[in-house]
Amino acid sequence: MNLYQFCYGIVHWLVGLVNNIWYWLGDFLPWYFGDLFTAIGNFAASEGHLWFMTLLVESVVVVVIALINVLNFLWIFRKLSGRILDFYGPYYVGYRIGGWLQNLADGMKLFIKEIIVPTKADRLGFLLAPVIFVGSSLTILAVIPFSVDFGISTSESGEYVSAGALFALAAFSIAPFAILLAGWSSNNKYTLIGGMRSAAQMMSYEIPLILCAASVFLLAGSFNFVEIVDAQSGIWFFIPLFIGFVVFLICLMAEVEIIPFDLPEAEAELVEGWTTEYGGMRFGLFYMTTAVRSYAGGALATALFLGGWHGPSFLPDEIWFLIKAYIVFTVFMWLTWSVPRIRIDQMLVFGWRRLLPLAVLNLLIAAALKSGGWF
């Protein structure tokens, strides 16, 4: 049973339950209203309506799972930075579970804060930028499956969307637009500089990222996540493509803007970067979405290089996938607190002169392996 069939079962059961009321009303009420309620019941039981509601339920399931993972990620982030920088991290809120509830408390605090739009800000851009940023980042999750059966874009027969990996990369690349928009429309020097830096960084690190992904597509011979992971059932791609794996992880860190590459929101230079003028839950959304992006990045690295859901069979496939994604995230956090932030000129040199040639070399290795007949 895959996710589609499971959600279809739930929707079918619920619609049957509610339709009892509609049909009862249809029998009970006089002529006109009765026909109306019967028509509503017939519409609710139609195949198209069931299909649409199933897709909605699937989306809710995937988003809720993603948000729970984001809470875990933020907790790991805080505890691990505490461990590395020698302090405790969150401790009292949710004392028995290691301060896990602290993030919920922070979220609640952000929810009850006032929403302020600066007078001289560009209202349309200021209000639209969080929507684009959050929407495009949650769209990435739509195509990433946890296992053959657990993915939002599976159909009833278990068929999977054909160009899923490419779609995830495309959704990743919408964010710089939202960040630049946020930076420009806040009408503040710091946000503008932050947005400009962010655009330069994301544009220059996207190229090696996509080249490394291209080498994986070359070896797997497909854009489809399920086929890519199936191609790794013998040997995981991070072994033949080790250079590509390292370059991919570095570019992913630059894409999700965590510390060695957090130039757009460098606290010591620009107040809070491109989020300076945002307050309350808007800032909370940006903060949460950064975590969603690192979760999606970890899942992408897992699916492309770390063998996806392959693992010893004593744990379910989905758990193996999540374990690998958490390991990737933990490595990110470890690097975050071990390496100082790089300068803007060093960042561009690093991206264009070091990572890009390495990515091309990696693509050549992949082509050689493919033409040598090993894959």
Added chain:
Amino acid sequence: MTWEMLVFLFLASSALLSALWVISAKEIVHSVIGMATCFIAIACLFIMLNAEFVAIVQILVYVGAVTIVVLFGIMLTKREIMESERK
């Protein structure tokens, strides 16, 4: 009228309206937002035509181009920040 027709009309009209907005907006960054909307609506139209790959490449290529256009829009136009600097 089928659902497919409704979705098509919605996407086509949003593409056309946002294209009109691109040429009529006062702020250049607003017309860039319109341009992004137009491109994404066209990508959705490609998905309706079962051309997934073209749709994805449309987003991948043109949204990068949109970001460049925003950069030029910021560099070549003035805003309050510049005015306060002059005073």
